[in-house]
Structures are given as C-alpha cells and as structure tokens.
Amino acid sequence: MEAFSADPAWQKYTGGNANATFTQGNDYVNFKKTANGQSGYWAWLRPSQPLDALEPGIPYSIEVKAKLQPIGMADDGNGYEANQISLRMKSENLYAPIYLKYGDATTGYVSTTSGGEEPYHLNTMEYQLYRLILLPDHKAYDVYVDGVDEPIFENVPVGEHADENGVYIGAESRHRCNIDVMYVKMGTGAFFSNSKIVSVTADAFCQPAGKEQVVTVTVNTLLVPDGEKVLVSLVDQNENTVVSAIETTVLQDKSITTLHVPAGLSSGSYFIKAAIPDDKIDEVDVQPRKCEYLITAFDFTDKNLVTFGNSITSAEDSWAYQVQRRLGFADLYNGAFSGAIWSKRAREAQNGENICTQDYLDPDFAGMGNGTNTDPYKYQQIINNCAVVHIQKYFAERDKTKLPDYVILSYGTNDGTAEMGDAAAMLRVDDINQLDKYTLAGALRWSIDTLRLEFPEVKIYVALPIQARDGNKNNGNLQKMEVIKQVCDGLSVPYFDCYHECGITQANQAQYLSDGLHPNAAGKVMHGSYIANKLDEAEAGSSSGLKENVVTSMCKVFVSTTMPRIGNSVSVYTPVDGLSLTSCALYDLAGKQFAYVSAKGNKCTFMAPQIPGIYVLVVCMDDQTVQTLKMLVM
Numbered sequence: 048m049e050a051f052s053a054d055p056a057w058q059k060y061t062g063g064n065a066n067a068t069f070t071q072g073n074d075y076v077n078f079k080k081t082a083n084g085q086s087g088y089w090a091w092l093r094p095s096q097p098l099d100a101l102e103p104g105i106p107y108s109i110e111v112k113a114k115l116q117p118i119g120m121a122d123d124g125n126g127y128e129a130n131q132i133s134l135r136m137k138s139e140n141l142y143a144p145i146y147l148k149y150g151d152a153t154t155g156y157v158s159t160t161s162g163g164e165e166p167y168h169l170n171t172m173e174y175q176l177y178r179l180i181l182l183p184d185h186k187a188y189d190v191y192v193d194g195v196d197e198p199i200f201e202n203v204p205v206g207e208h209a210d211e212n213g214v215y216i217g218a219e220s221r222h223r224c225n226i227d228v229m230y231v232k233m234g235t236g237a238f239f240s241n242s243k244i245v246s247v248t249a250d251a252f253c254q255p256a257g258k259e260q261v262v263t264v265t266v267n268t269l270l271v272p273d274g275e276k277v278l279v280s281l282v283d284q285n286e287n288t289v290v291s292a293i294e295t296t297v298l299q300d301k302s303i304t305t306l307h308v309p310a311g312l313s314s315g316s317y318f319i320k321a322a323i324p325d326d327k328i329d330e331v332d333v334q335p336r337k338c339e340y341l342i343t344a345f346d347f348t349d350k351n352l353v354t355f356g357n358s359i360t361s362a363e364d365s366w367a368y369q370v371q372r373r374l375g376f377a378d379l380y381n382g383a384f385s386g387a388i389w390s391k392r393a394r395e396a397q398n399g400e401n402i403c404t405q406d407y408l409d410p411d412f413a414g415m416g417n418g419t420n421t422d423p424y425k426y427q428q429i430i431n432n433c434a435v436v437h438i439q440k441y442f443a444e445r446d447k448t449k450l451p452d453y454v455i456l457s458y459g460t461n462d463g464t465a466e467m468g469d470a471a472a473m474l475r476v477d478d479i480n481q482l483d484k485y486t487l488a489g490a491l492r493w494s495i496d497t498l499r500l501e502f503p504e505v506k507i508y509v510a511l512p513i514q515a516r517d518g519n520k521n522n523g524n525l526q527k528m529e530v531i532k533q534v535c536d537g538l539s540v541p542y543f544d545c546y547h548e549c550g551i552t553q554a555n556q557a558q559y560l561s562d563g564l565h566p567n568a569a570g571k572v573m574h575g576s577y578i579a580n581k582l583d584e585a586e587a588g589s590s591s592g593l594k595e596n597v598v599t600s601m602c603k604v605f606v607s608t609t610m611p612r613i614g615n616s617v618s619v620y621t622p623v624d625g626l627s628l629t630s631c632a633l634y635d636l637a638g639k640q641f642a643y644v645s646a647k648g649n650k651c652t653f654m655a656p657q658i659p660g661i662y663v664l665v666v667c668m669d670d671q672t673v674q675t676l677k678m679l680v681m
Contacts, residue, residue, distance in 0.1 A: 056096075058092075059090075066080065067079065067080040069092075093210075105183060105235050107233065107236075108232075108236055111178075113175065114174045115148075120223060126221050129161040129163075129222035130218065131222070131224065134179060137210055141208065145159055148171065149225070150170075151170050152169060161219070175192055178193075182246070183267060202336075206567045237269055243270070243334065244334065245269050246336060248264070253340065254342060261307050262306045262307075267301055277321050279304055281317055284317070289317060313342065344586075345583055351453070352367075352453050355441075358565060359460065362571070365381075365571055370578050370579045382440065388458060390433055390462065391403070392430045397421070404433060434491075453505070454498055454507045467526065470534050474533075474534065495534075507540050511546050514552050516563030517564075528546060537679035543577070543581050551566065551570055605621070609679065613658070616652050621668065626669065628647070642656070662680055
C-alpha cells in the first residue's frame with residue numbers, strides 16, 4: 048500500500064454518510080471512519096476489479112499486515128469500534144471476517160464477531176500479520192496470527208454476503224475503524240495450516256428410532272497424505288461409541304464410506320465422528336470432527352411439511368429447510384416471502400394513491416414484492432405480501448397429490464404494533480369471512496381456520512419471532528407475540544417460543560445473526576434445530592414439547608367447540624374404537640377447577656363457565672392417556 052493513492056488495483060468504496068478518510072503514508076495507507084448509523088455508513092478498501100470466483104475444493108490463504116490507531120471516540124449503544132478484514136465473495140454468497148480492537152496485549156484483540164465475543168488478545172497497536180485460511184469446502188475458515196503455530200480460531204462458519212468478490216478492509220455502517228494497512232496478499236493453498244480433518248458430512252441427517260439406515264459419509268481433509276486411514280463411527284453426546292468405527296482411506300483430501308445405523312436407538316442427538324488413528328499424523332495432532340445425526344422419536348419420513356413466513360423463513364437453508372432435513376420430511380413446500388407480514392394493508396403510495404392488499408385470484412393481481420415505496424405498481428406488490436395472500440397462493444397452485452400433514456406459520460418480525468388488533472374480539476367472531484384481516488389477530492385467526500377447513504387433518508403450529516440486536520425491535524416483537532399467543536391459545540394451536548427458547552439472544556446475536564436481524568449459517572442451524580426438536584417431542588407425546596400447550600401424537604379427543612359462549616354446553620367425544628372417556632375437568636390458567644364430569648363411554652357433556660376467559664380442558668381416558676387443550680369461553 049506504499050502507493051495506494053496511485054494504485055489502480057484498489058478503490059475506496061463508501062456509503063454516502065460514512066465520513067471516511069484515506070491518508071497515504073510512506074509504506075501504508077490509513078483508513079479512518081468515525082460516522083455510524085443503521086445503513087449507508089459503510090466504508091471499505093477493496094479491489095477495483097472483482098476477484099475471480101473460487102475454485103471448488105481449493106483452499107485459499109489471505110495475509111494482511113496491519114496495525115490500529117486510536118478511534119478517538121468512545122463506544123456507545125449505536126456505534127462502536129470494529130475494524131474489519133474480510134473475504135467477501137458474491138459469486139459464492141459468502142464472507143469470512145475478523146474484527147480488530149485497538150489496544151495493548153491486554154486490551155487489544157482479534158475476534159470473529161463484531162462485538163468481540165471470545166477474543167484473542169494481542170497488541171494491535173503494533174503491526175501484526177493476520178491470516179485467514181478459507182477451507183476447501185468454502186464453508187468455514189481458520190484464523191492465524193504471526194508467531195502462533197496453531198489457529199487462534201478454527202472452523203469458523205462463513206457468513207452470507209452479496210458484496211463483490213474481494214478482500215475488504217474497513218467498517219460496517221454501525222462500526223468505526225482506524226487502521227493502517229501495509230499489504231494484502233491472497234493465493235490458493237493453505238500456507239499456514241497443518242494436517243487436519245476439515246468437515247464430516249452425510250447424505251442423511253436423521254432416522255426414526257424404529258428404522259435402520261445406511262448413511263453415506265464424506266470426510267474432507269486438508270494436507271492429509273493419500274493412503275492415510277480415517278475411522279468413522281457413531282457416538283452419543285457423551286462420546287460413547289454407539290456404532291463401532293469403520294476404516295476408510297484418504298485420496299486427494301477426501302474419503303467416502305458408508306455407516307450402518309441400526310434400528311432401536313433411543314431418540315435424541317448423536318454424532319457421526321471422523322478421526323485419524325491415535326489422533327496424530329507425523330506427531331502433529333489432528334482433531335476429530337463430527338456432524339450431528341438425529342434419531343427421531345416420531346417417524347416423519349412419509350409426511351409433508353408446509354411453511355409460511357418472511358425472509359427468516361424464505362432464506363436459503365433457513366429453519367424450514369433445516370427442519371425438513373433434520374426430521375426427514377418427504378416433501379417441503381416453503382411459501383415464505385421476504386418482507387411479509389401477517390395482515391392485509393391499506394396504504395398511501397408516494398403519489399397519493401390509496402392502495403389495498405389484493406386477493407391472489409383477483410384478475411389484476413400485481414404479484415408480491417419487497418422493497419421501498421416507489422411507483423404505485425411496485426408498492427401494490429409490497430402491500431400484497433402477507434400471510435393471507437401466501438395461503439391463497441398455496442391453495443391455487445399446490446400439488447394436489449401432496450396433502451399437507453404439518454403447517455408451520457412464522458410471521459411477526461415485520462408487522463407493526465399499531466395494527467395488532469384485538470385478539471379476544473377476533474376470537475369471538477363466528478363467521479371467519481367477517482374477520483378483520485387488516486389486523487394481525489384477524490389475519491392469524493383467518494389463516495388457521497382457513498387451513499383447518501381446507502385440510503381437516505392437518506396439524507398447525509406457529510413459530511414466534513426470534514430476538515434481534517435492536518432493543519426496540521425486540522420490544523415490539525414481545526407485544527406482537529402476546530397477541531399471537533392469545534389467538535393460538537384460543538384456537539388450541541401450539542406455538543414454538545423461538546424468542547425465549549431457540550438460543551439466539553440479544554447478548555449473542557453477533558454470533559448467530561448476520562445483520563442483527565437475520566440468522567447466519569450458525570443461527571439457521573440453531574433456529575431449525577430448536578423447532579425440529581420441539582416438533583419431534585410434541586409428536587412423540589412429550590408434555591415438555593411446546594410452551595403452554597400439551598399435545599399428543601394422536602388426536603384421540605374432539606370437542607364440539609373450542610370457543611363456547613358462557614353457560615353453553617360443550618360436548619367431548621372420542622372416535623377411537625374401544626376407547627372410553629373417564630373424566631373431563633375444566634381449569635382456569637391459575638389452576639382453579641370450574642367443572643368436573645365423570646364419564647363412561649365415548650362422549651360426555653359439561654356446561655361452560657359463566658366467566659369469559661381462557662380455560663384448560665383435561666380429558667382422561669381408560670387407556671391411561673390424557674389429552675389437554677385450551678378453550679376460550681366468550
């Protein structure tokens with residue numbers, strides 16, 4: 048960078064509000080950025096011409112010599128120091144970043160997250176060599192610093208990004224930086240690595256407990272000599288061997304074999320493990336690698352899954368695809384669309400024209416879109432993008448040979464709090480055609496009831512929004528979630544409390560969210576794993592399967608209505624041959640009993656309480672099973 052100002056190979060690439068300065072030194076260039084904001088404040092040094100696309104199966108090495116200067120501003124809630132060096136490849140939709148913090152050997156550090164989680168401390172006030180090794184599968188990278196033989200970060204999952212191909216140095220919109228860069232080098236090969244197992248993948252992610260399966264396992268290695276042996280086995284979460292290791296041979300840094308997983312294993316998470324004998328090659332330690340393998344309690348392999356939602360659901364490899372793979376669903380229809388909300392909308396376009404959501408079968412239906420309020424036609428597409436239209440589209444275009452067994456609805460992140468509606472009022476509406484679909488509550492009830500009318504046997508679940516980086520966004524989501532949960536409770540629809548339970552939090556969002564809102568690769572796995580595990584627990588009859596909702600693997604009991612009027616009669620019956628009811632009890636949410644009826648035979652009747660509210664109906668049967676569902680008395 049000794050002649051950056053005159054070097055046509057590099058360019059300054061900044062947002063309009065970045066307030067970034069570039070200063071040429073004798074043998075370096077300094078880049079400083081102090082402005083920050085939600086968007087439009089990014090600033091980078093990057094190659095003038097995009098790099099060529101990566102070659103599959105080839106590792107790449109990047110070395111940057113750099114030191115930091117003081118920012119001169121304290122970190123705050125809206126902006127903070129995060130000097131970034133990253134490889135960004137639009138052609139592969141990936142990026143591999145490291146973040147540097149100014150300081151001495153105690154306060155300075157390098158991290159793979161902008162917030163500095165699990166930092167490696169070093170003196171960033173002096174020139175250091177920072178090295179990134181993109182591993183051959185291009186799904187993870189290692190980080191090295193000069194003078195340390197082993198990677199300081201290993202097998203870090205790459206993120207997703209659509210910037211042009213190149214090595215980027217600078218800061219995102221919310222971040223600040225002040226960095227001196229002496230040089231940047233990049234080439235093919237893993238110049239700083241030792242022999243290692245890079246990854247373990249399998250052609251199957253799961254199997255039902257009652258079935259056996261033969262799994263094809265691929266072990267990817269790096270700098271492992273041809274002919275070296277690899278041991279492939281199945282282990283449990285405590286590293287106990289479940290399926291004994293089979294031996295396979297490495298050829299051109301890859302080994303492929305098959306593993307027979309028997310029937311009869313207990314449900315839960317296991318791991319396919321690949322290891323070098325004695326964990327060493329020429330006295331160099333080689334760590335084993337694992338991939339998760341799920342034994343499901345319930346058999347989903349002949350079931351069809353349908354999902355609806357916004358960008359968090361529609362994204363490549365989102366939770367929807369994770370759930371399909373982890374549980375082995377036969378088919379997935381993903382009707383999600385980026386930017387979507389629950390309800391219809393009535394809005395005013397920039398030209399003053401009033402625009403309302405169209406129905407999918409309207410003759411002049413404009414389609415669906417996402418973006419900003421530009422011309423009326425594009426804005427009409429944005430206004431059309433909601434759960435109501437998504438479901439209408441599914442009804443019109445679905446494959447009639449594939450009846451849905453499960454539907455999971457996941458909206459709420461993009462909805463406004465001003466149009467949530469009154470959940471109790473929407474639950475009191477007798478005719479779903481009279482529901483106010485311009486409110487979250489009305490659109491949610493319409494979605495659930497319409498799906499049930501079309502597919503009486505379908506099992507419906509609702510996934511609540513996940514946490515975001517922004518506190519205001521989270522506060523709004525919590526308000527909307529209360530409305531969603533109230534409607535779900537009134538309709539006896541179980542929900543997944545992703546906000547509180549999936550593992551993504553405001554504290555760790557930098558590790559699991561790509562932009563403070565959307566999950567990155569690791570976040571998608573965590574999000575999908577949570578929903579898959581909860582669904583499997585629920586369908587296997589676990590009482591801990593879903594928050595505040597207990598379901599069974601088989602619907603043995605039906606009620607005449609889940610929304611009776613006060614004082615009206617409610618009938619409970621079972622259609623299962625040879626099964627009899629023994630009792631029905633009704634409780635409020637505090638546990639107070641309002642009704643109890645001893646039963647004999649397949650039907651019983653009781654009177655709804657005189658007090659409106661949400662109640663829990665507990666039905667006991669003579670096969671010692673219990674079914675619990677919620678009722679809204681109005």
